[in-house]
Amino acid sequence: MTDQTVTFRVRRHQPGQEDAWQEYPVAVHPGMTVLDGLQQIKEQQDSSLAWRHSCRMGICGSCGMVINGQPGLACNTQVLDISDRRISLEPLSNFPVARDLVPDLEPMFDKHRSIKPFLIAGQQDGDEPLRQSPRQLTDYLQFSYCIKCGACMAACPTLASDADFLGPMPLTAAHRYNRDSRDDGFDQRKQSLGDHHSISHCHYAAECSKVCPKGVDPAKAIQYLKRDLVLDLVGLRRRPGPVPQGSPGTPRDDIPKAPEFTVKKP
Amino acid sequence: MAVSEKTMRPSGILRWLGGGRRGLEGYLYVIHRISGLALLMFLMMHVFFTGVRLLGEEAWSGLMEMANNPVLHFLEYLVYVAFAFHAVNGLRLIIIELAFGIGPPDEPVYPYKGSIHKQRPLMLIAMVIVGILIFAGGFDLVAMGH
Amino acid sequence: MAREVIHDVLILGSGLAGLRAAVEIARRVEGADIGLVSKVQLMRAHSVCAEGGTGAVLREDLGDSLDLHAWDTVKGSDFLADQDVVYRFVEQSPKEIHQLDRWGLPWSRTEDGHILQRDFGGHSYPRATMAADKTGFFEMQTLYDTLQQHGGCARYDEVFASRILVNDEGRFLGLSVIDMASGEMLTLRGRALLIATGGAGTLYGFTTYSDTVSGDGLAMAYRAGLALEDTEFIQFHPTGLIPSGILMTEGCRGEGGYLRNNQGERFMQHYAASKMELAPRDIISRAMMTEILEGRGFHQDGELDHLQLDMTHLGAERIHQRLPLIREVAMKFIGMDPVDTPVPVRPVAHYSMGGIETDIDGACTAPGIWAAGEAACVSLHGANRLGTNSTAECLVWGAICGEKIAGFLGEEPGLPDLPADLVAAEESRIFEGLLGPGGSASPFEIRHQLRDAMDQHLGVYRDGASMQQGLDKVRELKAAFKDVQVEDKSRVYNTNLVRALELENLLDLAEVAVASALAREESRGAHARTDFPDRDDDNWLKHTLVRQAGDGLDIRYKPVAITHWEPVERKY
Structure with a gap:
C-alpha cells in the first residue's frame, strides 16, 4: 500500500478567539477515513485538535462535520474518495461551536424533545404481545433510522436564516411516531407543529435528504407530515392500516428439549 | 507542520449561499425565496407608483414617460422572469408538499436514493416550462420592442 | 473547591442498561431526581453498535422454552454461569421485549404481525429477537425517546467521571466529574449510584468496541475497593471486518452465512459438526485461529490474515431486509457488497464477560452502589457469553436495578457526609x-x-x-x-x-x-x-475476584451457583 499526502484544512475554534484555518499534511492510504486522518493529526502533530467520535462505523452519530462543504460523518467518509490533494473540515453549520470541530447540538436535542418523540398510547405498560404488520412497519421504519448526527440540520437552508425553525430531524421524528400503528399521539403532536417556525417553513430544498448518511430522507417525512396535517384539517386523515390477526403457528418438531435437571432441589 | 490563518463563519442569509455545496433543489430553494422577496418588493413599488394617479393626470403621464426606457423594460422583464419561476416552481412545490411524486415509504437500500431522485423528473419538467416562459417573454421583449 | 450538586440517584453511563434503569426509576418514583452522567452525548453510547438481536423466549407455542434458553446459556458459559441468575434472566427477558414493543421499538415482523426472531450461535431455537441488524440502536433510540416524556432527569452529557467517592465503610458518597464543555470539576452527590459504563474492549487494538469504551466504571469501582470478577474471560467475536475490526453480526451466520478458509471449505465441520457456523463464539473463534495458524487463511501484505464470511448464496432481498447495516458497512468501508462478494473477517475482541461483582439483583458489595450491563458481572455469561444475551442482560438488569434503586430511595436513606x-x-x-x-x-x-x-x-x-x-x-x-x-x-x-x-x-x-x-x-x-x-x-x-491491595492485586475465588445442572462435557 502506498501512502500519499493529503492536506487536511481544519477550521479551528477556541472560545473567545477568532476562527482560524489550520493545515496539516496527512499520510493517507487507501481505505483510510477522515476520522483516521484526524486521529493521525492528534497523535503525531497536534494533540489539541478536538472533535467527537465513538463507534467509527456510522451508527452513533458523533462525528458529524462539514467535509469539503458537505455535512457528513467523518468515520463514514474515505479520504481518497473525495480528494487526493486536500480536504476541508469545518464544524456543523447552523450550530454554535464549542471548540474546533465540536458543535453544540443542544438546540437540536431540545427541539427534538419538544415534538414529543415517544409513543403516546393508552396502554404503555403490560407484557402482552402487540401486533404490527410488515407493511405498517415500513410506513415509519425508514424515518426511525435517524442517528441524530445533525448533518441534516447543518444542511438546512431554512435553519440557516431562522434559528428557531424546528428543522428536519425533529420533524422527521414527529412523523415517525405519527405513522406508528401503535401510536395515538397525532393530536398532541400537531400542537407543537403548528407555529410558523415549524413545518410550514420547509420549502423542500431537500438538502437534508441529500446529506443524510443513513438514508432517512427527512424531506420525504416532512412532506408526508404536511399531507397528514392537511388531511387532518379536512377530516380525511386515515390511521395506518388494520392490525393483522395472528395465526396460531405450527410447532416445530426439530427443537430439542432441555436436559433433565441433574441437581436435586432441597 | 500546521499553518494557520484567521477566518469568520458566514451567518444568516449568507449561509444560503455560503453553507456549502448544494444540490439542484437546494439552489432552486434559494432562487425561489429570493424571487419571492423580489416579487414582494415589486408589488409594493407597483402599489406605490400606481398611487401616483391620485396626484392627477399630469403627474401620472410624467411618470409613464419616465418609465418608458429600455432599462426599465429590462427590469420589468426580470420581474416577469421572477414571476415565471416563482409561479411554476411554486406549483411544483405544492404538488410535492402534498406528498405526490416522492413515492411511498420504503426500506432504504444502500447506496441511498431518496425522494429527491423520485421527484426529479417533476423538477425538470417544471424547469423546462420556466425556461420556455422566460424565453418567450424575452422574445416578446426583443421582437416587439417595447 | 468543586461545586456540589445533589441528586437522589446518579446513573453513570447512558447505554442500554443506564437508560433502562433511568426509565424504570422515573416511572416508579414520582418526581425522582436522577442525574444521568455520561462522557458522551445521549444516544452515542456503544450499545447502538449491537446488531444481531436480543435473546428472549417468545414462542413457547412453537417449541421454545425457558428451560431451553437457560440450558443453552449455561452450556454456552462452559458451566461457569450462576444458574439461579440464568433463570432470573430467561424469565425476565421476554417481558422486556414486550415492554419495548409498547414503547415503540420497530421490531421486525412476520407476515401475521409477530415479532421476528432469527437463529444465533449456541441457541437451540431461533430466539434472537431482531430489529433488522440494528437491534441495539433501536433499543437505545426507544429508551432515549421514552425517557423524554419523564421529567426529573438531569442530563450530564459529556461529563467525565474520574472518581467514585466512598467513605471508610465503603458507603457511596458521590462522584468527582469533569464537565468537558467547561473544564470545570463538579462533585455530584447521590444516595445511590448505578454503574453502567460497559466493558473494557479498547484494551485491544483489533476490536469491535467504539473508541470511547474504556472501562471507566470498572476501573473506578476497582480503585474504590470493589472486586472485579472473572475479567480473564474476554470474548473474541468470530467475525470482525478486516482491517478495522467493525462487527459483522453473528446474524450473518444466523441468516445462513458460511465461514470459509482459503480452500473454499466450510471448516467448521471439523470443529462443531452439528452446529457448524452457529456454534458458540469461543468455539468458532478458536477454530478460525487454528485455521489461520495452520496456514489456511487468506494472506494479504500489510493486513492481518483472515478468513471469509460468505453470504453470497443468501440473495439480495434477504440481505437488504435483514442485514442492511452489514451491507452498508461492508460497502462503505471496504467497497465490497456482501450480496455478491464474501467479506474478509477474523476473530476480534468483543465483550468482557467479567465485571464488577454484584449479587443477583445487581447490588454491589458497597452499600448504595449497583452495577448493570457489561460493567457488571452478575455471572450470567460465565466463561463465554451467547450472542443476544448481552443486550437482553442490559435490559433485564437495567430494569431490576432501577426497581431496586427505586425501592432503596423509598426508604429515604440519608446522605452521608463527604470529607x-x-x-x-x-x-x-x-x-x-x-x-x-x-x-x-x-x-x-x-x-x-x-x-x-x-x-x-x-x-x-x-x-x-x-x-x-x-x-x-x-x-x-x-x-x-x-x-x-x-x-x-x-x-x-x-x-x-x-x-x-x-x-x-x-x-x-x-x-x-x-x-x-x-x-x-x-x-x-x-x-x-x-x-x-x-x-x-x-x-x-469458581469465579475469580480481584481487589486492589496497595500497589498489587488480591486475587480470591468464590463458588459458582449450580442450582439445576451439574457440569457435563461441552460438545456441539
Missing part, C-alpha cells in the same frame, strides 16, 4: 498532576503499546509464559504512565486530558485481566490455554 479532603485530592490529581507542567511520556504511545501487548499476549489462545510477558509489559506501561504528559492545557473540551484518564483506567484493567488469566490454570470458555488445554472442574469451577 472535603477526598475532593481536594482528586482536584489536585487532575489539575496539578495531569494538567500541571512536566511529564514526558506520550499517552498515545503508551496506548499503542498497551493494545499491542494485549493483542499479542491475551488473545484467543493463551499460555503462561506469554501472559507473564504481557503482565510485565502492562506493569512497565503503568510505571511509564506516572510520567505522562497532557500537552493540551486548555479547559474547554480537552479530549487530550480525557484520553489520558481513559488510558489510566485501561492500564488498571489490563493488569487485572492478565493477572486473573495467568492465575487460572485451565481452559474454560473464552479462556483457552495451550499449556492447560482442559477444563478442570475439580479445581477451577
Whole structure:
C-alpha cells in the first residue's frame, strides 16, 4: 500500500478567539477515513485538535462535520474518495461551536424533545404481545433510522436564516411516531407543529435528504407530515392500516428439549 | 507542520449561499425565496407608483414617460422572469408538499436514493416550462420592442 | 473547591442498561431526581453498535422454552454461569421485549404481525429477537425517546467521571466529574449510584468496541475497593471486518452465512459438526485461529490474515431486509457488497464477560452502589457469553436495578457526609498532576503499546509464559504512565486530558485481566490455554475476584451457583 499526502484544512475554534484555518499534511492510504486522518493529526502533530467520535462505523452519530462543504460523518467518509490533494473540515453549520470541530447540538436535542418523540398510547405498560404488520412497519421504519448526527440540520437552508425553525430531524421524528400503528399521539403532536417556525417553513430544498448518511430522507417525512396535517384539517386523515390477526403457528418438531435437571432441589 | 490563518463563519442569509455545496433543489430553494422577496418588493413599488394617479393626470403621464426606457423594460422583464419561476416552481412545490411524486415509504437500500431522485423528473419538467416562459417573454421583449 | 450538586440517584453511563434503569426509576418514583452522567452525548453510547438481536423466549407455542434458553446459556458459559441468575434472566427477558414493543421499538415482523426472531450461535431455537441488524440502536433510540416524556432527569452529557467517592465503610458518597464543555470539576452527590459504563474492549487494538469504551466504571469501582470478577474471560467475536475490526453480526451466520478458509471449505465441520457456523463464539473463534495458524487463511501484505464470511448464496432481498447495516458497512468501508462478494473477517475482541461483582439483583458489595450491563458481572455469561444475551442482560438488569434503586430511595436513606479532603485530592490529581507542567511520556504511545501487548499476549489462545510477558509489559506501561504528559492545557473540551484518564483506567484493567488469566490454570470458555488445554472442574469451577491491595492485586475465588445442572462435557 502506498501512502500519499493529503492536506487536511481544519477550521479551528477556541472560545473567545477568532476562527482560524489550520493545515496539516496527512499520510493517507487507501481505505483510510477522515476520522483516521484526524486521529493521525492528534497523535503525531497536534494533540489539541478536538472533535467527537465513538463507534467509527456510522451508527452513533458523533462525528458529524462539514467535509469539503458537505455535512457528513467523518468515520463514514474515505479520504481518497473525495480528494487526493486536500480536504476541508469545518464544524456543523447552523450550530454554535464549542471548540474546533465540536458543535453544540443542544438546540437540536431540545427541539427534538419538544415534538414529543415517544409513543403516546393508552396502554404503555403490560407484557402482552402487540401486533404490527410488515407493511405498517415500513410506513415509519425508514424515518426511525435517524442517528441524530445533525448533518441534516447543518444542511438546512431554512435553519440557516431562522434559528428557531424546528428543522428536519425533529420533524422527521414527529412523523415517525405519527405513522406508528401503535401510536395515538397525532393530536398532541400537531400542537407543537403548528407555529410558523415549524413545518410550514420547509420549502423542500431537500438538502437534508441529500446529506443524510443513513438514508432517512427527512424531506420525504416532512412532506408526508404536511399531507397528514392537511388531511387532518379536512377530516380525511386515515390511521395506518388494520392490525393483522395472528395465526396460531405450527410447532416445530426439530427443537430439542432441555436436559433433565441433574441437581436435586432441597 | 500546521499553518494557520484567521477566518469568520458566514451567518444568516449568507449561509444560503455560503453553507456549502448544494444540490439542484437546494439552489432552486434559494432562487425561489429570493424571487419571492423580489416579487414582494415589486408589488409594493407597483402599489406605490400606481398611487401616483391620485396626484392627477399630469403627474401620472410624467411618470409613464419616465418609465418608458429600455432599462426599465429590462427590469420589468426580470420581474416577469421572477414571476415565471416563482409561479411554476411554486406549483411544483405544492404538488410535492402534498406528498405526490416522492413515492411511498420504503426500506432504504444502500447506496441511498431518496425522494429527491423520485421527484426529479417533476423538477425538470417544471424547469423546462420556466425556461420556455422566460424565453418567450424575452422574445416578446426583443421582437416587439417595447 | 468543586461545586456540589445533589441528586437522589446518579446513573453513570447512558447505554442500554443506564437508560433502562433511568426509565424504570422515573416511572416508579414520582418526581425522582436522577442525574444521568455520561462522557458522551445521549444516544452515542456503544450499545447502538449491537446488531444481531436480543435473546428472549417468545414462542413457547412453537417449541421454545425457558428451560431451553437457560440450558443453552449455561452450556454456552462452559458451566461457569450462576444458574439461579440464568433463570432470573430467561424469565425476565421476554417481558422486556414486550415492554419495548409498547414503547415503540420497530421490531421486525412476520407476515401475521409477530415479532421476528432469527437463529444465533449456541441457541437451540431461533430466539434472537431482531430489529433488522440494528437491534441495539433501536433499543437505545426507544429508551432515549421514552425517557423524554419523564421529567426529573438531569442530563450530564459529556461529563467525565474520574472518581467514585466512598467513605471508610465503603458507603457511596458521590462522584468527582469533569464537565468537558467547561473544564470545570463538579462533585455530584447521590444516595445511590448505578454503574453502567460497559466493558473494557479498547484494551485491544483489533476490536469491535467504539473508541470511547474504556472501562471507566470498572476501573473506578476497582480503585474504590470493589472486586472485579472473572475479567480473564474476554470474548473474541468470530467475525470482525478486516482491517478495522467493525462487527459483522453473528446474524450473518444466523441468516445462513458460511465461514470459509482459503480452500473454499466450510471448516467448521471439523470443529462443531452439528452446529457448524452457529456454534458458540469461543468455539468458532478458536477454530478460525487454528485455521489461520495452520496456514489456511487468506494472506494479504500489510493486513492481518483472515478468513471469509460468505453470504453470497443468501440473495439480495434477504440481505437488504435483514442485514442492511452489514451491507452498508461492508460497502462503505471496504467497497465490497456482501450480496455478491464474501467479506474478509477474523476473530476480534468483543465483550468482557467479567465485571464488577454484584449479587443477583445487581447490588454491589458497597452499600448504595449497583452495577448493570457489561460493567457488571452478575455471572450470567460465565466463561463465554451467547450472542443476544448481552443486550437482553442490559435490559433485564437495567430494569431490576432501577426497581431496586427505586425501592432503596423509598426508604429515604440519608446522605452521608463527604470529607472535603477526598475532593481536594482528586482536584489536585487532575489539575496539578495531569494538567500541571512536566511529564514526558506520550499517552498515545503508551496506548499503542498497551493494545499491542494485549493483542499479542491475551488473545484467543493463551499460555503462561506469554501472559507473564504481557503482565510485565502492562506493569512497565503503568510505571511509564506516572510520567505522562497532557500537552493540551486548555479547559474547554480537552479530549487530550480525557484520553489520558481513559488510558489510566485501561492500564488498571489490563493488569487485572492478565493477572486473573495467568492465575487460572485451565481452559474454560473464552479462556483457552495451550499449556492447560482442559477444563478442570475439580479445581477451577469458581469465579475469580480481584481487589486492589496497595500497589498489587488480591486475587480470591468464590463458588459458582449450580442450582439445576451439574457440569457435563461441552460438545456441539
